[in-house]
Amino acid sequence: MPGRRNSASMRSKHLIVGVACILFAAVYGCSQQTPHRGDAVIADTALFVPPDTATIPHNATGDMIRYGRDLLVNFPYYLGPKGSVGSFGGNGLGCQNCHLEAGTRPFGLNYFSAHARYPQYRAREGKILTLGDRINNCIERPLNGKPMPLDSKEMVAMLAYMQWLSTGVPVGKRVHGDNLKAIALLDRPADPGKGRIVYERHCQRCHGDDGQGVIKEDGIAYVYPPLWGPLSYQPGSSMHRLIKSAQFIKYNMPNDIASWDKPVLTDEEAMDVAAYVNDDKMHTRPQPDLTNEYPVHKEKPLDYYWPPYDDPFSAEQHKYGPFKPIFEWRKKNGHPTGY
Template sequence: MLKRTKSRIIPFLLIFIISAVAFFSCNETESKEMNEQEQKIAVDTTMIPNTKFGAAVKYGRQLMLNTAYYIGPNGTKGRYLGNKISCTNCHQEAGTKLFSFNLMKSHDDYPQYRAREGKILTLAERINNCVMRPQNGVKPLPLDGEEMVAFLSYLKWINSFAPKGEEVFNGQKNKAVDLPAVAANPEKGALLYQANCARCHGKDGAGVLAADRHAYRYPPLWGAQSYQPGSSMHRVIKQAQWLKSNMPYDKATADAPVLTDAEALDIAAFVNSDKIHQRPNPKTFDYPHPEEKAIDYAHAPFVDPFTEEQHRIGPWQPIIDYLKSKGYTATY
């Protein structure tokens, strides 16, 4: 009896030891893989249904990826954008990449009060803000047109993959950057730009068009073909938060940023300096209630005594402290 039990236990023990050894020797690579999985939500585009709705989702995805081909300056579906930047150049992987202005929750989150306009916007109106500002639009998309319906259908579909039950899921917002006690430094940013960014975006920031000339291989960061000063990407903190996880494109990840927070802020201060660089349509759309302005939205009037320059490049802590002391919320 005893013998038989032993002989049964031994093979189990062996299997246990072998798997324990295997487990510990692969442990390092396994935990790395798990980490990568944590930072990605698989959105399987083969699951887009073969229905009329699915066709709209597919078209919406194409619009995200190759925006100007359809609605750009020479767009096959009409001329809406003033430049050839694609939505996916900022909302990477067609809005599904984490920590990259992710759009998977947007369908849940609108209609929403927007301080910028001082009113409640629908998701369609919010999309048109990106058509008009970062994409330097000549006119907004008709709210019930095929393209807007396709964008909305696509955003609804990717929303079905978004983690539910959380107010904000991990990766929906970009990572925070620490705000230093000193102002961001555009001169340092210029040197960092040449070292980390110019090889793709060009010394002149003009980017490189793709072979088909409908979209960019490397999108422009300033100049007539880039985003307007009223875009959120033009806000220094906002841009730095995005750069941290996403640029340089071939090296940075959310887990392993290449730039320090201070470097990301210096580069964003250089890229977004209106003294150094030109941009299209410097007109801005102002917050009707100045107390609701994001602190790095550097267009007067403000409810605080700080200059446009300080709002643009900091130091921001005194602004935050002042706003708090007056009972306002400091957003950025």
């Protein structure tokens, strides 16, 4: 991982992006700046640069940091269904399939500020969670598995890596690039039919015509992860939420050519393909009971698909949009507007 610095021209680009984000935030709330989570606003407009792996110390702490990074890169080998250390993940997905490049890709679900922002109130559980609890959430939902003991060596190692990665991030703050990047909300519902065409053109060559991806020869981890089906993430995973999924896809997929500063898809294409991937009529997923999620109903994110809601909009609209009317209604009625 190179410890690269931002050039002056990149800085000014970030400044423009940052200002655009602030303007956007004023109208629709900037992406995941969910007020009910108590996150502080982005502190800086320069893109955060995580420390270089070459600076991990050569002592007992450094060994744990390196082990934690290895676990987050190769999770299925250590802790998946056929893991060498334990079996907690319930499918072949690994953290890095979503938290790209060991959790260091800007706008790619990185862990830049995660360690600085936990413990944190989580609306889904209606209580304060530690970062270890939050990791277990991802093992239970995207990985369809069971929680790890919080005091296990492996959990402590992952936390040690995340803490090291957030070196220099002030406690309780976000840094620029640590979130998913905002996209425009459409004035119409996202369209899974149109999304299918986007999928065939831009996604199928890796994720497959059946969306099941490609498993490595060892049968343990994926070359290209599945996007739906029994071996994919559960509904109720954040990746199943339309806006979040579209934000991830637009600035990271196709994985070989797209990046946050050179996206391939338009906002519309990203929303439509996210609707296709996450469509529960066309595709199946492992289905947990989500009845007890978000005990305070008005705290459900705009794009959370499981009723009941504390607003007058249908489950269909919460799933596919249009989201602006929901946003405006919630704002007017003093409800949380996060997504």
